[in-house]
Amino acid sequence: METTTNTETERYLKTGAHIGTKYKTWGMKKYIYKRRDDGLKVMDIKTLDERINLAAKLISNYEKDKVVVVSRKLYGKTPIKQFAEAVGAKAIPSRFIPGTFTNPEGKEFTELSLLMVTEPDADFQAIKEAKSLRIPIISLSSTNNSTKDIDLIIPVNNKGRKSLALVFWMVARNILIERKEIKNEKEFTKTAEDFEYKLKEGKEELMKEKRNMERKRRPMKKGRGRPKR
Numbered sequence: 113m114e115t116t117t118n119t120e121t122e123r124y125l126k127t128g129a130h131i132g133t134k135y136k137t138w139g140m141k142k143y144i145y146k147r148r149d150d151g152l153k154v155m156d157i158k159t160l161d162e163r164i165n166l167a168a169k170l171i172s173n174y175e176k177d178k179v180v181v182v183s184r185k186l187y188g189k190t191p192i193k194q195f196a197e198a199v200g201a202k203a204i205p206s207r208f209i210p211g212t213f214t215n216p217e218g219k220e221f222t223e224l225s226l227l228m229v230t231e232p233d234a235d236f237q238a239i240k241e242a243k244s245l246r247i248p249i250i251s252l253s254s255t256n257n258s259t260k261d262i263d264l265i266i267p268v269n270n271k272g273r274k275s276l277a278l279v280f281w282m283v284a285r286n287i288l289i290e291r292k293e294i295k296n297e298k299e300f301t302k303t304a305e306d307f308e309y310k311l312k313e314g315k316e317e318l319m320k321e322k323r324n325m326e327r328k329r330r331p332m333k334k335g336r337g338r339p340k341r
Contacts, residue, residue, distance in 0.1 A: 120161060120282075123304070127274035130155045132255030139259030143267035153255040155267045163266040164279060167250050168286030170264065171226060176200030178225035182208055182238040187273045188230035190309040191280035198284040198302055201228075204238070213241040226250070231270050232257050252279060277308035 124130050132153035136144060145156040171179055179201040181192045189205040196203035202222060204212065209220045227242040228250040229235035235251075242249050243261045251262045252270040259265060266283075269275040281304040288294045 121157060123278055123282075124157050124160060127269075127278045128272055129268050129275040129278055130157050130160060131269050131272075131275075133271075135256040137256060137258055140253060140255045140257060140265075140267065143265070144255060155255065155269075160266065160268055163264065164282050165286060167228070167264060167266055168283050168290055170248070170250070171199070171201075171228070171283070172287050172290035174226045177202060178223060179228070180204060180213075180222060180224040180226070180238075181228040181230075182235050183230035184208060184234040185230050185270070185276075187271075187276055187309045191276045191307045192230065194302060194307040195280040195284045198300075199287045208235065208238045210237055211241075213238070213245060213247075230276065232259070232262060252276070273309050273311075274304075278304050281307040 130145075132140075132144065132155050134151040134153070136153055143155050143159055144153045146154045148154060177200060179199070180203075181195055181201055182204045183189060183192045184206060192203040192205060195201065202224075204222070209218070211218045212220045212222050213224060215221055224242065224245075224247055226248050227238060229238055230252050232239060232251045232253060239249055239251075239261055248263045249261060250264045250266065251257075252268050253259065253262065253265045254268065254270050257270075266279065268279050281302065284302070284307075285294075285297055285300045288300060289296065294300055
């Protein structure tokens, strides 16, 4: 069994990848190392590292374009896009359209052999459809997440920008090593920072959403009603 290197341990600690929430589900209980004084649960770094390696080994056995990674969470958008670009997978950021995996006639229909999600609660529709097709499911899961229908859990802080970026970067790097497309980390051209969602992007999206909301609230001016015939 591979052991966690000092460098990787420092990365986990620096990004808070091991920090969970104040809440825990029955399924996530076994991944908790301890409880902090402030009530936050701390997940086991060794297990996190082992699951990252295991996820990479599993994903490397599937056809690139049949691996689909999903994230409805805002901070997961950039990580999954970068991940998909690095390993040749397909990314579905933001809203998941019902029927994407199960309706061949749908515009968004996507075939898959393996699904990876950022958070099981937010990405429940993708999980539901993949499960109905008996597709293996990998999930990044924090202490408060449900473990139902998940085949491989990566116990990690899936709320933070930096921890999400780190995990997707590490899994991508390890997949390329498993495929022998690169020999080591030094040959991986992307950095963990490249995988991180930038706050500037979030501000732009929030401003756009705010403008749209203001337009909807704005009363219709006289003369702009139904056009005369």
